[in-house]
Amino acid sequence: MMSTQKHFILLRGLTRESRHWGDFPSLLRKAYPQSEIILLDLPGAGLLHKEKCPLSVDEITKSLRKSLTQQDLLGKNSMTFIGVSLGGMVAMKWAELYPEDLSEIILINSSAGSIIPIWKRLKPDALITLVHASINPKKQHSIIFDRVCRRKENKELLIKAWERIHLDKPVSFFNANRQIYAAARFKLSQKIQTRGLVLTSEGDDLVSSDCSKAIAKYLNYPLKIHPWAGHELPDDDPEWVLKQILNFC
Numbered sequence: 001m002m003s004t005q006k007h008f009i010l011l012r013g014l015t016r017e018s019r020h021w022g023d024f025p026s027l028l029r030k031a032y033p034q035s036e037i038i039l040l041d042l043p044g045a046g047l048l049h050k051e052k053c054p055l056s057v058d059e060i061t062k063s064l065r066k067s068l069t070q071q072d073l074l075g076k077n078s079m080t081f082i083g084v085s086l087g088g089m090v091a092m093k094w095a096e097l098y099p100e101d102l103s104e105i106i107l108i109n110s111s112a113g114s115i116i117p118i119w120k121r122l123k124p125d126a127l128i129t130l131v132h133a134s135i136n137p138k139k140q141h142s143i144i145f146d147r148v149c150r151r152k153e154n155k156e157l158l159i160k161a162w163e164r165i166h167l168d169k170p171v172s173f174f175n176a177n178r179q180i181y182a183a184a185r186f187k188l189s190q191k192i193q194t195r196g197l198v199l200t201s202e203g204d205d206l207v208s209s210d211c212s213k214a215i216a217k218y219l220n221y222p223l224k225i226h227p228w229a230g231h232e233l234p235d236d237d238p239e240w241v242l243k244q245i246l247n248f249c
Contacts, residue, residue, distance in 0.1 A: 006035040006103075006249065007070070007078050013085025014179050015171040017046025022161070024238045031242055038079075040064055042086065044175030053178040057086075057186040061093040065101070075100045080249060084108040084234065085207065086179060089186045092215075095194035104195040106245060107221075109204055109231050111211035114187035115218050120208035121184075134173070141166070148231040150203045158235060188218065196221040197248045199233060199241060206231040222248070 008028060012020050018039035025037050043063055044053035054060050065074070073079055079102050083091035088110025095105050111121040126147060133143040141162045145155055171179075198221045200212030209225065216223035224244045229236035 006032055006080055007073055008032070008035060008037045009040060009079050009081045010037065011040045011042065011064075011081070011083045011087035011090055013083075013087050014183060015045060015176050016084070016087075017041045017049070017165065017169065017171075019046070019165050020162070020235075022158075022235060022238070024234045024241065027238055027242050028245070031246060036070070038068070038070060040068075042090075042179060044179060045171050046169055049169040049171060049175070053175045054182065055178055055185075056182050057089045057093045058097070060182060061090050061097060064090065065094065065098060073101070074098070077101070077103050080104050080106065082106045082108070082245070083110065085110055085231065086183045089183060092188060092192060093186070095192045095196070096188075096190060099192070099194050102194050104197070104249065105192075106197045106199065106248070107212065107215060108199045108233050108241070109201055109207055109209075109212060110198075110215065111207055112186060112188040112215060112218075113184070114189070115214050116211045118184070120210050123206060123208060126206045148206050149236055150201075150228055150230040151236040154235065188215075192219055197244065198223045199226070199244055200224075201226045201229040201231065201233045201236070203228045204231045204233075 010021060018041055029037055041048045043051045043060060077100060081091040081094060081102055088107035091105040091107060095102050129147045133140045141159045145159055196219060198212050198216040200209045202209055202225055226233060226240055234241050
């Protein structure tokens with residue numbers, strides 16, 4: 001058990017929300033029992049599913065920072081931002097715009113257009129999968145699972161959870177496309193000074209692990225590679241993710 005008091009911000013990626021973290025926040029809380037865990041939702045998802053998502057990661061970041069209920073944490077270099085995919089892009093943009101807020105960022109299967117070609121940021125056949133899922137609502141979550149996860153024993157449980165989340169607070173087709181557009185436009189405009197860690201999955205069938213490798217090299221961040229997990233690394237192996245965070249923080 002760790003006793004260090006920290007303030008974690010957790011943010012998932014495209015069409016995901018805070019409940020998609022599953023058991024990971026509980027594992028993090030057990031490891032850091034004196035720490036605060038702040039679960040954010042992208043505009044257009046989760047608690048913000050009725051909001052219009054901005055068309056840039058820059059504006060998404062500014063919106064999330066403005067809406068942060070723990071405003072007393074800003075400007076104190078006290079927050080650890082853990083972001084998956086688009087959530088990682090927000091973490092990088094936050095570190096670029098507001099470095100005084102963060103002590104470190106942890107990027108999971110993320111990407112950036114300035115240093116990585118578009119066909120690696122979203123694998124060409126993955127786009128076909130996403131279109132297939134969008135026109136098959138009854139099988140949508142099963143189709144997506146097969147693309148983003150590798151731990152098959154979790155499939156039925158996760159799909160049911162994703163279906164409940166979607167029925168409760170659905171991400172509209174309109175907002176999903178706005179999130180995709182914002183992610184596609186994202187670029188690292190400058191090197192980030194905030195301390196960071198990059199985690200990636202060798203089995204990522206949505207975004208090439210070369211994206212994380214390029215980010216780690218560009219930012220001079222340590223890189224840890226999971227040998228088999230898919231894009232949704234915190235779903236496939238949350239214990240491994242936690243271990244990397246414990247070793248880093």
